Amino acid sequence: MVTAAVSTENLTKIYTLDLLKGRKRVVALDGLNLTIGEGHVMGVLGPNGAGKSTTIKLLLNLITPTSGKARLFGLDPSDAEARRNVGYLPENPSPYEYLTGEEFVRFAGSLSGLRGAELTARVRTVLEQVQMDRFTGVQIRRYSKGMTQRIALAQALVSSPRLLILDEPTSGLDVLGRQLIRDIILAEKKKGTSVLLCSHIIPDVEALAEDVAILIGGKLVRSGPVSEMLSDEGSRVELTFEGVDAQRLSPLNPEVIQDGRRLIVRTAAASSRALIEAAHQAEGRLISMQPIRNSLEDAFLEALRNSQNKVGSTIE
Ligand SMILES: Nc1ncnc2c1ncn2[C@@H]1O[C@H](COP(=O)(O)OP(=O)(O)OP(=O)(O)O)[C@@H](O)[C@H]1O
Numbered sequence: 001m002v003t004a005a006v007s008t009e010n011l012t013k014i015y016t017l018d019l020l021k022g023r024k025r026v027v028a029l030d031g032l033n034l035t036i037g038e039g040h041v042m043g044v045l046g047p048n049g050a051g052k053s054t055t056i057k058l059l060l061n062l063i064t065p066t067s068g069k070a071r072l073f074g075l076d077p078s079d080a081e082a083r084r085n086v087g088y089l090p091e092n093p094s095p096y097e098y099l100t101g102e103e104f105v106r107f108a109g110s111l112s113g114l115r116g117a118e119l120t121a122r123v124r125t126v127l128e129q130v131q132m133d134r135f136t137g138v139q140i141r142r143y144s145k146g147m148t149q150r151i152a153l154a155q156a157l158v159s160s161p162r163l164l165i166l167d168e169p170t171s172g173l174d175v176l177g178r179q180l181i182r183d184i185i186l187a188e189k190k191k192g193t194s195v196l197l198c199s200h201i202i203p204d205v206e207a208l209a210e211d212v213a214i215l216i217g218g219k220l221v222r223s224g225p226v227s228e229m230l231s232d233e234g235s236r237v238e239l240t241f242e243g244v245d246a247q248r249l250s251p252l253n254p255e256v257i258q259d260g261r262r263l264i265v266r267t268a269a270a271s272s273r274a275l276i277e278a279a280h281q282a283e284g285r286l287i288s289m290q291p292i293r294n295s296l297e298d299a300f301l302e303a304l305r306n307s308q309n310k311v312g313s314t315i316e
């Protein structure tokens with residue numbers, strides 16, 4: 001039997017808020033069923049308060065579920081053996097700031113059981129990987145936000161984990177830093193590391209993940225291979241005409257943008273023929289016709305629209 005890197009079964013987390021006017025329940029995660037196969041990269045998308053970090057904290061046993069189960073390589077996250085396989089980059093890393101970057105990564109490596117020459121070699125490798133080898137002797141409190149983020153990633157990588165859990169890994173990074181993180185994740189993927197990647201940067205998820213899960217208001221509203229979400233099913237096309245009055249096409253009800261003398265028309269592929277004929281009869285000229293590829297952003301925006309753009313969780 002193949003063991004999944006991550007699996008959850010009806011995983012639910014309800015926080016209790018003690019307010020001045022009594023208690024409220026916050027349904028942060030509502031019956032999540034999710035599987036990440038070994039060696040797969042799963043991107044998790046969701047608006048603020050969707051339950052992404054809650055899911056991660058449950059997987060790491062930092063909080064306990066209200067109901068349901070989580071498994072890491074088949075083991076309960078409360079089992080230290082299960083967590084030994086995991087490298088974790090938290091959403092807002094706060095490493096011990098009076099340590100130098102090197103000391104901190106070394107400390108993380110020693111906690112995961114590395115010792116002696118092996119520890120020294122791994123620390124050097126990961127510091128080079130995140131391009132922080134020039135700043136190893138500098139205390140973390142003197143680092144910029146992006147440098148702290150890089151050191152936090154180095155600490156997640158130092159134990160050569162089988163599963164990387166990355167909560168907003170490119171937050172605070174410049175363009176080169178973002179590219180670097182993407183390259184590191186791709187290299188890990190090549191090595192067969194499983195990755196759970198939470199990010200608001202949809203192009204990063206599109207470039208790195210083969211599977212994606214969309215969480216909204218604590219509920220999984222859509223999941224599956226990225227390729228399926230990008231599929232051309234029900235595809236649309238963009239037609240560019242010259243010499244056509246938009247009014248002549250209006251009976252066909254397309255989406256129209258007037259761009260100087262040109263008319264850009266977006267429509268379902270099935271209607272393109274009727275539009276071209278209508279434009280032809282109006283003595284207009286077709287300049288170009290190209291398919292509109294659905295992006296992951298389109299899929300995410302559609303899921304958000306279907307959920308009434310819900311931000312945060314249900315508070316009862
Ligand atoms: N300790 C807590 N006590 C009460 N409510 C909490 C607690 N932690 C999180 N929540 C609530 O749980 C919900 C989910 O929060 P979570 O941090 O998982 O969201 P997220 O998807 O990671 O959002 P973001 O994109 O902003 O990081 C939110 O409504 C949040 O207010």
Ligand SMILES: [Mg+2]
Nearest residue numbers: 052053054091
């Ligand atoms: Mg979060």
